[in-house]
Amino acid sequence: MRPRRAFAWLLVAVAFLAAFSLASLTASLSDEVLVLAAAASAVELVLAALALAAALLASGSAQARLGLLRPRFGLRDTAVLAGGTLALSHALDALLVYTGLYAHSELAGFAHAMQGARGPTLAVALLAIGLLPAVAEELLCRGVLQRSLVPRVGPVAGVALASAAFGALHVEPIHAGFATLLGVYLGIVGLWSASVWTPIACHAINNVLATGLSAWIGPTESASPVEIGLGLGLAAAALAWVRRRMHSGLQLASGSDDG
Numbered sequence: 001m002r003p004r005r006a007f008a009w010l011l012v013a014v015a016f017l018a019a020f021s022l023a024s025l026t027a028s029l030s031d032e033v034l035v036l037a038a039a040a041s042a043v044e045l046v047l048a049a050l051a052l053a054a055a056l057l058a059s060g061s062a063q064a065r066l067g068l069l070r071p072r073f074g075l076r077d078t079a080v081l082a083g084g085t086l087a088l089s090h091a092l093d094a095l096l097v098y099t100g101l102y103a104h105s106e107l108a109g110f111a112h113a114m115q116g117a118r119g120p121t122l123a124v125a126l127l128a129i130g131l132l133p134a135v136a137e138e139l140l141c142r143g144v145l146q147r148s149l150v151p152r153v154g155p156v157a158g159v160a161l162a163s164a165a166f167g168a169l170h171v172e173p174i175h176a177g178f179a180t181l182l183g184v185y186l187g188i189v190g191l192w193s194a195s196v197w198t199p200i201a202c203h204a205i206n207n208v209l210a211t212g213l214s215a216w217i218g219p220t221e222s223a224s225p226v227e228i229g230l231g232l233g234l235a236a237a238a239l240a241w242v243r244r245r246m247h248s249g250l251q252l253a254s255g256s257d258d259g
Helices: 002-028 032-057 062-066 075-099 106-114 119-153 155-169 173-193 197-217 225-248
Strands: none
Touching: 002 032, 032 062, 032 106, 032 119, 062 119, 075 173, 075 197, 075 225, 106 173, 106 197, 119 155, 119 173, 119 197, 155 173, 173 197, 173 225
């Protein structure tokens, strides 16, 4: 365990140094999108390092504690769950717009900053703001944290607490509330799939699409109760469809229903 602990602390130290370098880099950048990308990368590198260090410092398999295991679901079920993630994200976004909260959240500020981003700048944003957070935040929240909590406090409390921590990572209250609710969905996905890979896929697809749409169309201007209800309904339907397949005894192992 001693070499493992030494490596864990070294990993954290390197991540903090890298994060400090990225944070310092923001002062020399004139492009607001690149500033956001550098800041996001700094935070996510630290979160990923903390998740890996926690898994290494604990007893047992670090791979299992992180949830880096073969998921129960194949591509079809993962695609349905990813669609549910997008539907829920759109419903929550529409709810914020409809209630007037969106304009006061950092979500609107992000969309304004991203609007018009193209080429290499957009590619960097898709990587740093789309993909990297999906990996780092899922390893920490649905990986180490949720997988440690569920055996101790049960699935409902475990998912709820991990989702609350996920929301807290987003700091700004409106965005934090948005993320907490989305985290509950991702927590259920992670619990059912017995792997962190499925929520990583759902999270990444949602983030990349949200980042790309913000670049092309900017902030959301209007929303209706129909959009909210439809999005919530589709997200619930995605979970219900996969749950029914689980109970039916159909094989959901990766690749069993692909093609």
